[in-house]
Amino acid sequence: xxxxxxxxxxxxxxxxxxxxxxxxxxxxxxxxxxxxxxxxxxxxxxxxxxxxxxxxxxxxxxxxxxxxxxxxxxxxxxxxxxxxxxxxxxxxxxxxxxxxxxxxxxxxxxxxxxxxxxxxxxxxxxxxxxxxxxxxxxxxxxxxxxxxxxxxxxxxxxxxxxxxxxxxxxxxxxxxxxxxxxxxxxxxxxxxxxxxxxxxxxxxxxxxxxxxxxxxxxxxxxxxxxxxxxxxxxxxxxxxxxxxxxxxxxxxxxxxxxxxxxxxxxxxxxxxxxxxxxxxxxxxxxxx
Amino acid sequence: xxxxxxxxxxxxxxxxxxxxxxxxxxxxxxxxxxxxxxxxxxxxxxxxxxxxxxxxxxxxxxxxxxxxxxxxxxxxxxxxxxxxxxxxxxxxxxxxxxxxxxxxxxxxxxxxxxxxxxxxxxxxxxxxxxxxxxxxxxxxxxxxxxxxxxxxxxxxxxxxxxxxxxxxxxxxxxxxxxxxxxxxxxxxxxxxxxxxxxxxxxxxxxxxxxxxxxxxxxxxxxxxxxxxxxxxxxxxxxxxxxxxxxxxxxxxxxxxxxxxxxxxxxxxxxxxxxxxxxxxxxxxxxxxxxx
Numbered sequence: 001x002x003x004x005x006x007x008x009x010x011x012x013x014x015x016x017x018x019x020x021x022x023x024x025x026x027x028x029x030x031x032x033x034x035x036x037x038x039x040x041x042x043x044x045x046x047x048x049x050x051x052x053x054x055x056x057x058x059x060x061x062x063x064x065x066x067x068x069x070x071x072x073x074x075x076x077x078x079x080x081x082x083x084x085x086x087x088x089x090x091x092x093x094x095x096x097x098x099x100x101x102x103x104x105x106x107x108x109x110x111x112x113x114x115x116x117x118x119x120x121x122x123x124x125x126x127x128x129x130x131x132x133x134x135x136x137x138x139x140x141x142x143x144x145x146x147x148x149x150x151x152x153x154x155x156x157x158x159x160x161x162x163x164x165x166x167x168x169x170x171x172x173x174x175x176x177x178x179x180x181x182x183x184x185x186x187x188x189x190x191x192x193x194x195x196x197x198x199x200x201x202x203x204x205x206x207x208x209x210x211x212x213x214x215x216x217x218x219x220x221x222x223x224x225x226x227x228x229x230x231x232x233x234x235x236x237x238x239x240x241x242x243x244x245x246x247x248x249x250x251x252x253x254x255x256x257x258x259x260x261x262x263x264x265x266x267x268x269x270x271x272x273x274x275x276x277x278x279x280x281x282x283x284x285x286x287x288x
Numbered sequence: 289x290x291x292x293x294x295x296x297x298x299x300x301x302x303x304x305x306x307x308x309x310x311x312x313x314x315x316x317x318x319x320x321x322x323x324x325x326x327x328x329x330x331x332x333x334x335x336x337x338x339x340x341x342x343x344x345x346x347x348x349x350x351x352x353x354x355x356x357x358x359x360x361x362x363x364x365x366x367x368x369x370x371x372x373x374x375x376x377x378x379x380x381x382x383x384x385x386x387x388x389x390x391x392x393x394x395x396x397x398x399x400x401x402x403x404x405x406x407x408x409x410x411x412x413x414x415x416x417x418x419x420x421x422x423x424x425x426x427x428x429x430x431x432x433x434x435x436x437x438x439x440x441x442x443x444x445x446x447x448x449x450x451x452x453x454x455x456x457x458x459x460x461x462x463x464x465x466x467x468x469x470x471x472x473x474x475x476x477x478x479x480x481x482x483x484x485x486x487x488x489x490x491x492x493x494x495x496x497x498x499x500x501x502x503x504x505x506x507x508x509x510x511x512x513x514x515x516x517x518x519x520x521x522x523x524x525x526x527x528x529x530x531x532x533x534x535x536x537x538x539x540x541x542x543x544x545x546x547x548x549x550x551x552x553x554x555x556x557x558x559x560x561x562x563x564x565x566x567x568x569x570x571x572x573x574x575x576x577x578x579x
Binding site: 018022023025026029030032033034036037039040043051052055056097098100101103104108110116119120123125126127129130131132133134135136137138153154156157158160161164189190193214217218220221224225235236237239240242243244252255256259262263266267270271274277278281282 | 293294295296297300301303304305307308310311312313314315316318319322372375376379380384385386389390392393394395396397398399400401402403404406407408409410411412416417418419422452455456457460461464484509512513515516519520523534537538541542547550551554555557558561562
């Protein structure tokens with residue numbers, strides 16, 4: 001959907017010059033955005049020698065071994081696994097419990113309903129840093145430090161405010177006739193929720209799912225504090241660890257390959273689902 | 289029709305409330321108390337010392353140094369990010385060729401983790417393997433700066449990366465707001481002979497004002513954080529010249545075992561965020577336009 005504001009036949013030279021200038025600006029920014037990533041991708045197939053002495057040129061022969069070293073020796077494969085082990089259950093859990101909470105808050109008047117809603121809303125005001133130190137000791141006292149379960153619970157907890165806020169608005173916007181019809185047909189409240197309301201809320205769940213997935217997948221601060229055992233590092237931690245290790249261990253081509261390994265899946269998923277992803281990620285700022 | 293509605297309400301609320309109280313409300317509430325204590329670690333309990341942490345903080349040059357760096361980001365990031373994003377959003381809603389391609393590619397950096405971006409740009413800035421300096425040398429700059437290794441350039445270099453990542457996100461936000469502006473308003477203005485610049489300043493900007501306010505608050509909150517990008521690219525260096533409040537409090541607490549002091553800085557950070565949000569809303573407030 002683009003709106004064209006160009007009047008047809010009065011294209012003066014000045015207008016045409018500004019058209020050219022506009023296109024030049026757009027191309028320059030596209031190059032600034034794309035080229036560093038393209039450079040990283042093709043450099044990940046070069047030898048260390050080539051990376052150091054001819055940074056611009058394409059690899060003379062692709063060094064697939066860089067990827068093998070990154071995946072195995074630098075443990076990128078394990079970090080991927082750890083990230084999946086934490087993020088997928090967190091995502092499933094946040095979707096189901098925030099939908100349940102939002103549904104109740106949107107559809108059932110009861111004393112304290114507003115209070116609970118604002119309690120969740122308040123969670124969006126505070127920076128995570130403020131909770132960080134008490135959170136560390138809490139997780140430690142619960143013997144959940146360096147465990148997947150601990151990190152999953154924390155991810156879910158900190159995703160709740162926005163997810164509940166967003167889905168409450170979404171459930172409120174759904175028509176209530178279906179709900180009433182189903183009750184009259186003898187469905188119980190649980191059936192109404194799982195068989196009728198959840199499928200109806202699919203679009204909202206997809207948006208909030210994408211939003212939370214990206215937030216969790218790219219999360220760095222919480223694992224840095226709560227997952228200090230190098231064997232259980234998540235992808236973001238593993239990558240930062242690799243970079244800081246470069247001072248002792250010179251494997252630039254392996255490090256390039258590691259970043260490429262992290263970039264490529266994101267790139268593929270984005271190219272396929274870009275419309276939905278842009279909607280899901282900007283959902284946070286387009287509040288209702 | 290809702291007989292026994294509490295049989296649904298209670299089990300549906302309990303899991304989220306339990307998790308939320310334990311891992312969010314309790315830590316935030318106890319942060320307020322811990323900021324008033326001396327707490328050096330695991331064996332001893334926190335010891336109440338009133339506002340002493342805050343007094344110490346105000347006399348701590350490292351605190352002011354970190355705050356100053358955040359202040360630089362608070363000016364630089366919103367200015368460049370919002371201006372570039374507005375500029376591109378306006379152009380891409382004008383039906384330029386390839387606008388879909390630009391929109392998709394500009395947005396992509398937003399999806400990558402800040403750590404991956406930090407590593408990527410550490411390569412770009414690298415004095416020997418990086419492309420930036422070899423480009424500068426190629427155009428005749430004999431001694432380009434060591435971007436991340438020089439206190440004079442490090443904040444600019446990190447800002448560049450943050451702007452590079454954020455522009456696409458805000459652009460998409462502005463595009464959504466601009467597309468909601470009714471065409472009839474533009475058409476009326478064009479009949480009156482308004483040029484592009486007039487359309488932009490007299491119609492587009494006022495019509496997306498609320499989105500602009502939200503965007504400004506978002507990017508400023510982002511500028512008070514900067515943890516992941518700083519940890520990855522500079523670790524606060526060289527010699528604290530790119531240290532920000534978030535990395536400073538992390539180091540004080542988790543490396544220096546000053547948990548009370550670290551929490552006091554974190555509580556201060558919260559008040560800074562609060563003040564910024566209130567001030568921006570206040571400054572940007574005006575009669576909303578109805579259409």
